[in-house]
Amino acid sequence: MSKGLQRGLTTLALAAGTYSLLGFLILPGVGQRIVNQQLAQYATVPASLQRIELNPFTLKLDLWGLQLGEGAQRQVGFEHLGIDLQWDSLWSGALHLASIELDKPHTELLFAKDGTLNLTQLFKLPPSEPKTEEPAGEPFPLRLDRLALNGGSLHFKDERPSEAIEFAYDSLDLSLHKLSTLPDDNAELTLMATGPNGGKLEWQGEVSLTPLASTGSLKLSDAKLKAIWPYVRDAVPLDLQEGTLSASTDYQFSLQQGTTLKLEQLAVSLAPFAIQSPEQKPLLKLERLDISNSSLDLAQKQVIIGQIRSQNLEAWAAREKDGQLDWQKLLATPAKPATSPEPTDSPTETSSVAAAPDDSAGDAAANGQTKAEPVPPGVDKPWQITLVNTQLRGYRAHLEDRVPEQAVKLDIGPLDLDLQNFVSSGDQPFQLKLDSGLGKQGKLSAAGQVLLQPLGAQLQITTKDIDLRLAQAYLQPFVRLELRSGLLGSNLKVDLKSAAPLAFSVAGSAEVHQLHTLDTLKNRDFLKWQQLQLDGLQYVHGDQLRIDKISLQQPYARFIINEDLTTNVNELLIPQPASPAPSAPGKPLGIHIGGIAIADGSANFADFSLNPNFATAIQRLDGHIGTIDSRSPKAAAVDIKGRVDRYAPVSIKGELNPFAPLDKLDIATSFQHVELTTLTPYSGKFAGYRIKKGRLNLDLHYRIEKGQLNADNKLVLEQLQLGEQVDSKDAVDLPIRLAVALLKDSEGKISIELPVSGDLNNPEFSVMPIVWQTLRNLVVRAVQAPFNFIAGLVGGEQADLSQVSFAPGSDSLDKQAKGTLETLTKALQQRPTLRLDVEGISAKTNDGPLLASQRLQEEYQSNYYRMLQRSGDKVPASPGELEVPDGVKPSLLEGIYRARLKQQPPAEWKELDDAERSARLEQAVLANWQSSELLLRQLAQDRARSIKDFLVSQGLADERIFLLDVALSDTAEPGRTASALHLDSE
DSSP states (O other), X not given: OOHHHHHHHHHHHHHHHHHHIIIIIIHHHHHHHHHHHHHHHHBSSOEEEEEEEEETTTTEEEEEEEEESOGGGOOEEEEEEEEEEOGGGGTSSSEEEEEEEEESOEEEEEEOTTOOBGGGGSBOOOOOOOOOOOOOOOOOOEEEEEEEEEEEEEEEEEOSSSSOEEEEEEEEEEEEEEEESSTTOOEEEEEEEEOGGGOEEEEEEEEEETTEEEEEEEEEEEEEGGGTHHHHHHHSOOEEEEEEEEEEEEEEEEOTTSOEEEEEEEEEEEEEEEEXXXXXXXXXXXXXXXEEEEEEETTTTEEEEEEEEEEEEEEEEEEOTTSOBHHHHHHTSOOOOOXXXXXXXXXXXXXXXXXXXXXXXOOOOTTSOOOOOOOOTTOOOOOEEEEEEEXXXXXXXXXXXXSSSSOEEEEEEEEEEEEEEEETTOOSOEEEEEEEEETTTEEEEEEEEEETTTTEEEEEEEEEEEEGGGGHHHHTTTBOEXXXXXXXXXXXXEEEEEETTEEEEEEEEEEEEEEEEEETTTTEEEEEEEEEEEEEEEEETTTEEEEEEEEEXXXXXXXXXXXXXXXXXXXXXXXXXXXXXOOOOOSOOEEXXXXXXXXXXXXXXXXXXXXXOEEEEEEEEEEEEOOEETTOOOOEEEEEEEEETTTEEEEEEEEEOTTSTTTEEEEEEEEEEEEGGGGHHHHHHHTSEEEEEEEEEEEEEEEEETTEEEEEEEEEEEXXXXXXXXXXXXXXXXXXXXHHHXXXXXXXXXXXXXXXXXXXXXXXXXXXHHHHHHHHXXXXXXXXXXXXXXXXXXOOSSGGGGEEEEOTTOOOOOHHHHHHHHHHHHHHHHOTTEEEEEEOEEEHHHHHHHHHHHHHHHHHHHHHHHHHHHTTOOOOSSGGGOOOOTTTHHHHHHHHHHHHHSSOOOGGGGGSOHHHHHHHHHHHHHHHXXXXXXXXXXXXXXXXXXXXXXXXXXXXXXXXXXXXXXEEESOOOTTOEEEEEEEEEO
């Protein structure tokens, strides 16, 4: 071997050895020392790098054991960092790295109370020299074949909120392939991270550095919201009980032309979720919410939510005394101030988002996206959110209104809601379908189309069994009525055309059934009906109300004239503060009612201004009223029939215009076979005599044409007999008994015709004074003429037929009494010209104790019936069908004593045991009722009616049976009380 060659090889060997020594030993040692010196100089916490290794032949650099901070105070560090540099970097024009691999990196990300971030405090760097801003050049050429982050961890803690937030990602793996700063090169990226309590983050996609862009998919699984909830709670005072969030999406991101971000196949799941108030009152509880098939376009400011599915949400809300919702107050609570970090000398980077050109709206999405309208220059384009298909199932809301004196509670649900194609801009119609429960048994459904801008809707709304008692608390300030029951139902089509000015129409039908109102002053029925049906309902706001037919089933009303001549209606109205003067009236509402049908109606009328008091009842009201139209002069036909005190027929026929009664009216009213004993209070006041017997036939025919009255009043009294005389300052000074005798014809009838005419537009014209003066003149003339009077009593075959005995306190006929009446019926059927007078009699000694006992039982049932009604329980048709539990009676007896005796129990009774106290209360109540003349009279009337009912059932015509004024007897034989029967002829 030549010396030259030897020298060359030796030189090469020395160079290689020197290069190896330098690369393997010297440079790593020097580098490690320099790094540790720099760390010691600039790091604010203990910092060190354990080892550096370099392979000068493969250009692979390994760094081991970097750590900033010691032990539990470690801030940043890693176990190993490997960098594999490729030789072709020397001639390829780009830095080429085969791989970068980072093993078990760890980072502590900590925000202190004052907002200081720990990472910004790790180094004390010398101030940098100001540099002249230079235009951005080409990025440094770099190619990285593989970047791997293995077993990383991140600990996050933020002490700025009121409650510190702390969580950790304990398994973080990142894989990146073919990363390059060269134009249009894409890198493949995969990220896997396991968060607190099992939450998992997955990221797969492609990344480009020039331009900065990325496409791929993100997925978050089972993230616990409790970890970050203090951020929310400091903004609004809501406590999270539970909440788990999952989400996934495909994305496209780019900074090539401004900032563009598109999310596709976006899906979000929230299950379960529950929040409560700081006072631990429940506010909202959700079983599940799923959002899928959704997308977001940042440049276009569009969010399309393709599908929402949610089940079993339960919410609680209340309106407080000041009128605000509790939710409103919670959300309006000022957020707790967050601590801002101290200002630093380092510049703050800002980014701007370029607005998308007006012509880049893009094509409409197949799932409901619409093309965005151009936005005028200088106007910030609003976000548009589209809900394509939304389904909510099993929702419930518990609402409470505390504004009324008595709080109103309403449970809504289960509620199902469907929305189709809802757009937040409001300029496109969307489909709505709602089905919900209201209260215990109410139902509400709505379906149709809604438009928000301008506001409009076409909805089909159906309700069923809506409990009207919900309105009770709102009625209390205005009227002294209690809504005992009432259920609303409807089937309506609502067409809303405008909100300003308000324009809408309603068409369909509605009904209110089982309405029952109670006069709370006197604790008695006021108005009720079984069913009110409105068919062919059409309402146009501000223009007209049209109802094809109103049907009333079993309506009932009570009207009372008090001693001071006020009425029960006046008493029920609560005076209100004076209201501002009304504005000028607009166009009157046109009202058209095609017809009113009344079936099985009834009413009670009482006049307490008379002594004795007057009361009567009207039953079996049936009939109809024809078409009523406020814009038509045509009168409505009237045809109504009924009964007074069960047997006396009443009819009202004719036509009238209720909107202009003085313009057109033609009404004929007929009362047949009315028992005159009912009118005793009026005869006592105006004639000075009670009525012992008689019937009334009254025919009234009133005709009005353009304010001109022509009336015919025809009065027929049958078998009139006056009773005892009474003192009355209003009685006429005439021989009434003589007049009655003279006016009777050979058939025992008094016929009077009183025509009246005049101008109703004349304020001095009054009908009743003319009628009364005409009647008085007729009586005066009658007493001046001869008369023929025939009266006789006819007895039956047996003397005992003149009376019917009753058991104490009872109006029921026993076997002996029925036998007596059956015999009497046969006798009267053989004597058709005879009439029977029935005189009901009761006796205080025989009937008082049992009447009191029966009345107490009725009070128990009535009070228990009202208690069940108030609680919303089902009740039978009448209180008499109830069985009152013995355990309830003592508490009811306390109220009965106070209500009926108008006093409190004696104070010394408080010392008695419960049984003795109840016995004393019961004795006092029974003693009060035993001497009640009213109860004794009612019993006597019921006995007379029982006798008449039985005779009618045996085939005797009711026209032949008269009920006399009842009598109270103290001479009845012990154990039995007899009602007297009297026979009379025509």
